[in-house]
Each structure stands twice: as C-alpha cells, then as structure tokens.
Amino acid sequence: xxxxxxxxxxxxxxxxxxxxxxxxxxxxxxxxxxxxxxxxxxxxxxxxxxxxxxxxxxxxxxxxxxxxxxxxxxxxxxxxxxxxxxxxxxxxxxxxxxxxxxxxxxxxxxxxxxxxxxxxxxxxxxxxxxxxxxxxxxxxxxxxxxxxxxxxxxxxxxxxxxxxxxxxxx
Numbered sequence: 001x002x003x004x005x006x007x008x009x010x011x012x013x014x015x016x017x018x019x020x021x022x023x024x025x026x027x028x029x030x031x032x033x034x035x036x037x038x039x040x041x042x043x044x045x046x047x048x049x050x051x052x053x054x055x056x057x058x059x060x061x062x063x064x065x066x067x068x069x070x071x072x073x074x075x076x077x078x079x080x081x082x083x084x085x086x087x088x089x090x091x092x093x094x095x096x097x098x099x100x101x102x103x104x105x106x107x108x109x110x111x112x113x114x115x116x117x118x119x120x121x122x123x124x125x126x127x128x129x130x131x132x133x134x135x136x137x138x139x140x141x142x143x144x145x146x147x148x149x150x151x152x153x154x155x156x157x158x159x160x161x162x163x164x165x166x167x168x169x170x
Contacts, residue, residue: 017068017081018061022164025054029157032150041146042138048149049129053097055160056104057081060094063169064106096131098123107169116169119155126152 032047057080060066066081071091082093083106094103104120125148133141163169 015061017077018058021054021058021061022160025051025058025157025160028054029153032153036146036150041143042133042136042141045129045141045146045149046134048146048153049097049126049131051153052123052126052149052156055156056097056099056107057094059107059160059163059169062163066094066106097129098126116159119152119159122152122155125149 028047029051032044032051035041035047036044057066060081061068064083066083068077068081070076071078071082078091078093080093080095082091084090085092092103104123107120108117125145128145129149159169
C-alpha cells in the first residue's frame with residue numbers, strides 16, 4: 001500500500017495525517033484569501049505557503065511511499081511525512097517549503113500528469129518563502145509575490161482536490 005511501511009500503525013498514522021493535511025490545506029488557503037483581500041499581505045503570504053505545503057504532504061502520503069510511521073522501531077509516529085533515502089536509508093523528512101524539485105517530482109514519477117507537472121514547476125514562486133517569515137516585520141513582502149503565490153496555491157489545491165475525488169494524479 002502506498003504511503004505506508006506495512007505496519008498497521010504506519011498505515012493508520014499516514015491515513016490520519018493525509019486527512020489532516022488535506023483539511024489544513026483548504027483552511028490555510030481560505031484564511032490566506034481572506035487576509036489578502038483585507039490587505040494583510042504578510043500573513044496572507046505565509047498562509048498561501050502553508051496551504052501548498054499541506055496539500056503536497058497530503059499528496060505525498062496518498063500517492064508515494066511517504067509515511068508517517070515511526071522512523072525507529074518502538075518510537076511514536078513521525079511528525080512529518082518521510083521516505084527512506086535510497087542510498088543511505090536515512091529518513092528524508094518533508095518539513096517546510098521550499099522543497100527541491102526532485103522531492104516533489106516523486107508525485108509525477110512514472111505518470112503522465114502534465115497538468116500536475118506544470119503546477120509543480122510553478123513552485124519556484126515559493127523559493128523565497130520561509131516558515132520563518134512569521135517572525136519578521138513583513139516589510140519585505142511584495143504584493144506581486146503574494147498574487148503569484150495565490151495563483152500557484154489555487155492551482156495546487158485544485159489538483160489536490162481532484163486527486164482526492166478521483167484517486168488519480170492528472
């Protein structure tokens with residue numbers, strides 16, 4: 001089964017996390033739109049990033065070997081999706097954006113998902129986004145960047161919702 005390590009606790013943890021990430025993606029996106037419409041660009045920008053991050057984590061858990069299973073036997077479930085590195089076997093955790101293109105390419109490996117590939121290519125809009133911006137004064141946030149991130153977030157979330165409904169990445 002995709003997204004698990006074969007253990008029932010890993011399967012349950014991945015399914016629960018996928019559900020939570022899916023709902024968090026929508027919630028963060030809706031908050032971001034509200035904040036952007038109210039002119040609160042730094043917080044809108046922050047939430048657009050989290051919306052994309054949550055949608056991608058949900059997709060990773062559903063369509064790849066990413067898991068929430070414990071990284072070590074007898075430990076609690078992971079706090080973020082992870083996959084074992086093919087070379088070292090160490091956990092490659094999917095924390096906060098920006099991720100490298102090779103990481104999100106896991107979603108399109110072996111698939112003819114042209115629309116998804118194009119949307120994932122647009123993730124460069126988040127290259128300068130950082131979870132740490134919540135501690136900054138917001139003066140570096142530019143309206144054009146927020147608008148571009150909103151567009152990319154809308155695309156990613158639309159594809160995410162379609163994948164949840166159809167069970168396929170397209």
